[in-house]
Amino acid sequence: MSNSNHDQPAMQAVGVFKTSLQNTGDVLKVKPALDKHPQIQRWNVALDDEDKILRVVTSSSHYLPGIATLLHAAGYACEELVD
Amino acid sequence: MRARDENKILAIREKTMALIVSEGLDGFSMNKLAKAAGISPATLYIYYKDKEDLIVQTCIQASLEMMSESLKGFDPTMSFAEGLALQWFNRAKYFTQHQNEVEFVEKIRYSNLYEKPRQIITQHFRETLGPFVQNAIARKELMPLPFEVYWSIAFAPLYQLIKFHTQTRSYHNEKFELSDDIMKQTLALVLKALKPS
Secondary structure, rough: OOOOOOOOOOOOOOEEEEEEOOHHHHHHHHHHHHHHHOOEEEEEEOOOOOOOEEEEEEEHHHHHHHHHHHHHHHOOOOOEOOO | OOOOOHHHHHHHHHHHHHHHHHHHHOOHHHHHHHHHHOOOOOHHHHOOOOOOHHHHHHHHHHHHHHHHOOOOOOOOOHHHHHHHHHHHHHHHHHHHHHHHHHHHHHHHOOOOOOOOHOOOOOHHHHHHHHHHHHHHHHHHOOOOOHHHHHHHHHHHHHHHHHHHHHHHHOOOOOOOOOOOOHHHHHHHHHHHHHHOO
């Protein structure tokens, strides 16, 4: 659970990615890179979702394509879902 | 980037409650919800962190609405009889007109997701109803009682009447509809029971 306030899309960009992360072990493997990324404000993985959703909040949508690259580098599939 | 779409959020909330009421918490998933609401799963994740966040936020929102409807026109300085009558009528109105919301919150109440909504609601109710009860005791309109005893006498009779109404029957009658007169008659007995002797 996060601090649960709705994110404000006007000031932030939320990226939603379908990934091949399967379990907590996989999440721990990508955690350092996501934590370290200076433009990522918050992120979480919904392992209970069949698409193993990675949700990332950044300051601008400009940074979203780089996130997929980051997961690819760790050996995982990662594809941004559009709404 | 785009603005928050309030209509979309309302539609998501409505469908979340309807699905959880009809299929239960276990059968509920973001994908099912997206399909039922005719939106993409990505949209859900734009607004909510995950499934748990969606359910908890929806429950908080529904509970706050329930509370604000229950307390419509209420003022803690009201006489006990007037303040309780107002709450009874407001609650009866809300509970009979918003069965989906009521059943949804009831389902969450018995899950491990209720802790946060519970804290928020308890605090809000305590802030408003605490002074009301204290005033009533000070004016000798209400006898001092342990909270659970007070609540059971003050509100449980109303909720039983609402239950009969929702079931459209009682143990005794094939048909039952909650009327203002029935409510007033019951409320008069409740007020009598709670009055200091």
